Amino acid sequence: xxxxxxxxxxxxxxxxxxxxxxxxxxxxxxxxxxxxxxxxxxxxxxxxxxxxxxxxxxxxxxxxxxxxxxxxxxxxxxxxxxxxxxxxxxxxxxxxxxxxxxxxxxxxxxxxxxxxxxxxxxxxxxxxxxxxxxxxxxxxxxxxxxxxxxxxxxxxxxxxxxxxxxxxxxxxxxxxxxxxxxxxxxxxxxxxxxxxxxxxxxxxxxxxxxxxxxxxxxxxxxxxxxxxxxxxxxxxxxxxxxxxxxxx
Amino acid sequence: xxxxxxxxxxxxxxxxxxxxxxxxxxxxxxxxxxxxxxxxxxxxxxxxxxxxxxxxxxxxxxxxxxxxxxxxxxxxxxxxxxxxxxxxxxxxxxxxxxxxxxxxxxxxxxxxxxxxxxxx
Amino acid sequence: xxxxxxxxxxxxxxxxxxxxxxxxxxxxxxxxxxxxxxxxxxxxxxxxxxxxxxxxxxxxxxxxxxxxxxxxxxxxxxxxxxxxxxxxxxxxxxxxxxxxxxxxxxxxxxxxxxxxxxxxxxxxxxxxxxxxxxxxxxxxxxxxxxxxxxxxxxxxxxxxxxxxxxxxxxxxxxxxxxx
Numbered sequence: 001x002x003x004x005x006x007x008x009x010x011x012x013x014x015x016x017x018x019x020x021x022x023x024x025x026x027x028x029x030x031x032x033x034x035x036x037x038x039x040x041x042x043x044x045x046x047x048x049x050x051x052x053x054x055x056x057x058x059x060x061x062x063x064x065x066x067x068x069x070x071x072x073x074x075x076x077x078x079x080x081x082x083x084x085x086x087x088x089x090x091x092x093x094x095x096x097x098x099x100x101x102x103x104x105x106x107x108x109x110x111x112x113x114x115x116x117x118x119x120x121x122x123x124x125x126x127x128x129x130x131x132x133x134x135x136x137x138x139x140x141x142x143x144x145x146x147x148x149x150x151x152x153x154x155x156x157x158x159x160x161x162x163x164x165x166x167x168x169x170x171x172x173x174x175x176x177x178x179x180x181x182x183x184x185x186x187x188x189x190x191x192x193x194x195x196x197x198x199x200x201x202x203x204x205x206x207x208x209x210x211x212x213x214x215x216x217x218x219x220x221x222x223x224x225x226x227x228x229x230x231x232x233x234x235x236x237x238x239x240x241x242x243x244x245x246x247x248x
Numbered sequence: 249x250x251x252x253x254x255x256x257x258x259x260x261x262x263x264x265x266x267x268x269x270x271x272x273x274x275x276x277x278x279x280x281x282x283x284x285x286x287x288x289x290x291x292x293x294x295x296x297x298x299x300x301x302x303x304x305x306x307x308x309x310x311x312x313x314x315x316x317x318x319x320x321x322x323x324x325x326x327x328x329x330x331x332x333x334x335x336x337x338x339x340x341x342x343x344x345x346x347x348x349x350x351x352x353x354x355x356x357x358x359x360x361x362x363x364x365x366x367x368x
Numbered sequence: 369x370x371x372x373x374x375x376x377x378x379x380x381x382x383x384x385x386x387x388x389x390x391x392x393x394x395x396x397x398x399x400x401x402x403x404x405x406x407x408x409x410x411x412x413x414x415x416x417x418x419x420x421x422x423x424x425x426x427x428x429x430x431x432x433x434x435x436x437x438x439x440x441x442x443x444x445x446x447x448x449x450x451x452x453x454x455x456x457x458x459x460x461x462x463x464x465x466x467x468x469x470x471x472x473x474x475x476x477x478x479x480x481x482x483x484x485x486x487x488x489x490x491x492x493x494x495x496x497x498x499x500x501x502x503x504x505x506x507x508x509x510x511x512x513x514x515x516x517x518x519x520x521x522x523x524x525x526x527x528x529x530x531x532x533x534x535x536x537x538x539x540x541x542x543x544x545x546x547x
Contacts, residue, residue, distance in 0.1 A: 005389065005390065008389075008390040008391055009390045010390060010393075010396050010400075019398065019402070022398045022399075023399070024398070024399050024402060025396070025399040026399075026403070027396070027399065027400070027403075029400060029403070030399070030400070030403035030404075030407070033403060033404060033407035033408075034403070034406075034407050034410075036407070036411075037407045037408075037410050037411040037414070040411060040415075041411070041414045041415075041418075041419060044415070044419035044420075044422070044423065045418070045419060045422070047423075048419070048422045048423055048426055051422075051425075051426055051429075052426075053429070053430055053433060055426075059426075062423060063423065063426070063427065066420070066423045066424075066427070067427075085420070086412065086415050086416030086420050087412065087416075089415055089420060090408065090411050090412045090415045090416075093411075093415075094408060094411055112391060113390075113391045113400065114391050114392065115391075115396075115397045115400050115401060115404075116400060116404055119401055119404050119405075119408075120408075123408070156346075156349075159346050160346060160349050160350045160353050161350075161353075162325075163318060163321050163322050163325060163343070163346055163347050163349075163350035164318065164321075164350040164353055164354055164357075166321040166324070166325060167317035167318050167320065167321035167322075167347070167350060167351070167354060168317070170317040170320050170321050170324075171313040171314055171316070171317030171354070172313075174313055174316065174317060174320070175309065175310075175312065175313035177391070178313070179309070181391065223305075224309075227305060227306050227309055228309065230306055231306050231309050231310055234306065234310075235310065274445065274448060274449070277441065277445050278445065281438065281441060281442055281445065284438055
């Protein structure tokens, strides 16, 4: 049976240089990321090249994604949150495209590497912290002090709030990473059963079973790929809302 | 004066159905304009209260990681405290427990069981 | 979670840095982060500087056009309403005026007829009075004649019967008393 872990391996394309004594390696993951950036940019630019009042199909797709992300940001972070719209849009499109590209057989799923999802989450949390302190100064720390809590419980609540805050980038990155990883491993295992059963004589009669499961799982994973991008964008908006309105 | 009513009447005969059509079209236009105005005012109102959890499945995916991340964060903080203060293993134990609480807190908050006071 | 899978499959990854589960291989983290930063930074700059303002511009333009069209429609409708109101008002005024003119004409004609009728009546009344006067005069004359004839007759009758003449004055007085 095919090794389900093999698909997550990074393949070195070239060693570009060295930072200190660490080699800077261009892998297929980097190529996928840069390709995604080019694809997203082309998608938006080609879609809007007509600047038509009545949109073409591509333009309405661009407008749809724009309105969708804008709606997500607006409903979670209000109109003020729209200043972070480019960030949320970039995150959403980046994750969505890389998730979907990962669904193509034999392709590589960039978002199944924890370091990438963690970097994405770190961007969000750093934005929240930096903007929060810049806009509100020490008032931003009010985020950790819940209102309406008796004084004796306050230290405990503050500790819990701090841990809860620290857990945000973890949950953000682990959720995306684990979903993509688990989904692809499960797909690979079930798909691997099909040729294994076919090769095992009489057992080949059972081969349609894992095949059907694989198809169902593929559909589910497509949904998960989109949903994870959506969840990431939604949570980003909710966290950014905390940076905008820390006192709660 | 005696001559006038005759041409007027002649003009009115074909105008009568036109009148009805015109008023129907006007009514339709008014209705459509009202609809458009309603839709616009609806967009203007920010539905701040309805937090973005509009998809049940998206919510489920949120919750799935919300709890686990609490103890993980607690463990990380505890480990950091232990290495800084050389208090092994007490920091880890305390912060893991706090992280457990934070995980429950996260889930309660994410599921809307405990509403954040969004009054301001 | 991944560790047991890794040990059961066993095979050290040929491309990896010393095997292990690739997503947790910390040797690759540095390079991945560098390329991620480059890619995402590029994406963010392209989106925020070039792409999204374009989309926003298109949406804004459409929004404005739609807004303007709706406003124009609303204005035209208001104009139509005003025109209809003006038309109805003019119609009402014309009706009112027609009514007053008809009323005036009717009154004038009635007055004229009335006057003619009155003149005619006065004429007739005068003629009637004349006739009555003539009749009264004729009657008076006739009555006078009757008295004279009666006096003569009485005088003659009395003369025949009594054979003596009676003074005319007393005969006249007696006749006047009995008529």
